[in-house]
Amino acid sequence: MFSGKEFPSSSSFFAAYASMAGSIMMAQSIANQLSHLIPHHVRNYLVSTLRYFFKPQSPILTLVIEESTGIARNQVYDASETYLCTKVSPNTKRLKISKTPTEKNLTIKLEKGEKIVDNYEGVELQWRLVFAEAENNDSHNPFKPRNVEKRWFELSFHRDHKEPILGSYIPYVLEKAKSIKEEVRVLKMHTLNNSTGYGGIKWESINLEHPATFETLAMEPDLKNIVIEDLNRFVKRKDFYKRVGRAWKRGYLLYGPPGTGKSSLVAAMANHLKFDVYDLQLANIMRDSDLRRLFLATGNRSILVIEDIDCSLDLPDRRQVSKDGDGRKQHDVQLTLSGLLNFIDGLWSSCGDERIIIFTTNHKDRLDPALLRPGRMDMHIHMSYCTTHGFRVLASNYLGINGYHTLFGEIEDLIKTTEVTPAQLAEELMKSEDSNIALEGVVKLLKRKKLEGDELFDEGAKKVGIQEAKKQKVENKRRVSVRINSGRKTNKRRCS
Numbered sequence: 001m002f003s004g005k006e007f008p009s010s011s012s013f014f015a016a017y018a019s020m021a022g023s024i025m026m027a028q029s030i031a032n033q034l035s036h037l038i039p040h041h042v043r044n045y046l047v048s049t050l051r052y053f054f055k056p057q058s059p060i061l062t063l064v065i066e067e068s069t070g071i072a073r074n075q076v077y078d079a080s081e082t083y084l085c086t087k088v089s090p091n092t093k094r095l096k097i098s099k100t101p102t103e104k105n106l107t108i109k110l111e112k113g114e115k116i117v118d119n120y121e122g123v124e125l126q127w128r129l130v131f132a133e134a135e136n137n138d139s140h141n142p143f144k145p146r147n148v149e150k151r152w153f154e155l156s157f158h159r160d161h162k163e164p165i166l167g168s169y170i171p172y173v174l175e176k177a178k179s180i181k182e183e184v185r186v187l188k189m190h191t192l193n194n195s196t197g198y199g200g201i202k203w204e205s206i207n208l209e210h211p212a213t214f215e216t217l218a219m220e221p222d223l224k225n226i227v228i229e230d231l232n233r234f235v236k237r238k239d240f241y242k243r244v245g246r247a248w249k250r251g252y253l254l255y256g257p258p259g260t261g262k263s264s265l266v267a268a269m270a271n272h273l274k275f276d277v278y279d280l281q282l283a284n285i286m287r288d289s290d291l292r293r294l295f296l297a298t299g300n301r302s303i304l305v306i307e308d309i310d311c312s313l314d315l316p317d318r319r320q321v322s323k324d325g326d327g328r329k330q331h332d333v334q335l336t337l338s339g340l341l342n343f344i345d346g347l348w349s350s351c352g353d354e355r356i357i358i359f360t361t362n363h364k365d366r367l368d369p370a371l372l373r374p375g376r377m378d379m380h381i382h383m384s385y386c387t388t389h390g391f392r393v394l395a396s397n398y399l400g401i402n403g404y405h406t407l408f409g410e411i412e413d414l415i416k417t418t419e420v421t422p423a424q425l426a427e428e429l430m431k432s433e434d435s436n437i438a439l440e441g442v443v444k445l446l447k448r449k450k451l452e453g454d455e456l457f458d459e460g461a462k463k464v465g466i467q468e469a470k471k472q473k474v475e476n477k478r479r480v481s482v483r484i485n486s487g488r489k490t491n492k493r494r495c496s
């Protein structure tokens with residue numbers, strides 16, 4: 001496999017070996033001749049020491065790249081797996097291939113025992129995929145199978161090239177794998193699966209096929225641009241985060257009434273950045289050890305979402321002491337928001353890169369002040385009722401109208417004074433492919449909503465007085481705003 005240029009030739013190997021073997025035999029014969037002078041055990045010691053010193057050292061160095069590092073996955077293993085798909089040679093005997101319905105290309109993986117030869121700057125390298133059964137010694141978890149399969153890659157090369165291989169070939173493999181993944185990347189949505197038995201809560205992934213993009217989002221253009229620029233700046237600033245000693249992560253709080261596009265914005269962000277999404281349903285997590293494990297199992301370049309954060313914490317059942325399968329009492333977690341935040345801060349500051357965390361809520365006013373504190377979440381984004389601009393985006397998405405329609409004037413006048421969510425408008429726009437019918441439906445919906453709004457206003461005015469009711473109405477009408485926390489400074493920008 002290895003070229004003669006890189007490895008000692010067989011004749012020089014033989015000559016070296018013959019001369020060493022000769023030395024050992026000579027030493028052995030001297031020791032035999034002096035056997036009457038040297039005690040038996042000293043003679044054995046001498047021979048074994050000579051054997052050790054003259055044993056021909058293998059010129060080959062093998063790096064072992066295990067799949068897991070114990071807690072987290074081994075990035076080098078994952079990168080090698082991806083990289084080697086591009087290095088399959090005509091000599092490869094067995095390959096594993098797969099393709100899910102939404103994947104564009106085949107995924108190719110090496111089979112057990114297969115070898116691949118690579119060449120890096122004139123150095124020949126041999127890769128081999130090895131599988132072995134290992135005993136599971138997690139005695140705390142009786143549900144785990146007794147034997148687990150262990151996999152690793154062995155990368156062999158001449159030991160003279162240790163420095164360039166470690167210093168530049170391995171980083172090259174990591175970088176190459178990253179760009180291959182980017183090209184064929186199908187985003188994943190990870191959710192929690194609790195059905196694997198005791199202690200087995202883990203991430204389960206499906207392809208993220210949410211079609212929302214920034215283009216299809218009904219959102220004020222100013223706000224949209226602020227968010228897009230913020231994301232673009234974030235992914236470009238690796239060196240900045242390193243220099244100022246901050247973890248490379250960014251937090252967003254999305255708040256607003258149901259149906260205003262908070263979850264759609266999360267999907268748009270994921271599609272824009274090509275980041276996987278981890279949807280952390282806190283209601284399923286009872287133990288802090290699970291939370292820690294799940295955090296550590298999330299990948300880089302990902303978005304961790306905690307939806308409806310105001311409802312997810314302090315659930316009544318969390319306060320009860322739960323029992324495990326054997327009836328033993330488990331330590332209760334009593335997750336609190338500030339506890340969770342400290343946890344995330346602590347863990348995420350020490351591991352992982354390019355992480356985004358997003359909290360969503362319908363009730364910002366119910367949130368723990370710890371979450372709203374400046375510097376905690378980097379950006380607060382208010383998603384609110386639909387504006388005339390938002391309506392135009394929806395009309396284009398659902399009906400393909402990019403110009404003007406005779407009903408637009410009436411609709412837009414109504415939208416300016418009505419609280420209607422993009423979700424409600426979208427539902428109406430989906431009812432017919434005939435633009436006239438769909439838009440007439442929108443007019444009816446808006447008139448009904450306006451009436452309801454007026455009635456609510458009158459009721460409110462009775463309770464709090466007309467001035468206060470007017471003030472609240474103005475406040476509610478403020479469609480979208482964004483608060484950007486940069487260190488101690490907070491910039492609040494209204495986008496309408």
Ligand SMILES: Nc1ncnc2c1ncn2[C@@H]1O[C@H](COP(=O)(O)OP(=O)(O)OP(=O)(O)O)[C@@H](O)[C@H]1O
Binds near residue numbers: 216257258263361383
């Ligand atoms: N801003 C928007 N732009 C485009 N479509 C939207 C927008 N808001 C809502 N929709 C439509 O309404 C549906 C529901 O919206 P979404 O789930 O994003 O709202 P949400 O704010 O997350 O609501 P909830 O608070 O109930 O979770 C979306 O699938 C989408 O079709």
Ligand SMILES: [Mg+2]
Binds near residue numbers: 262263264360
């Ligand atoms: Mg949502």
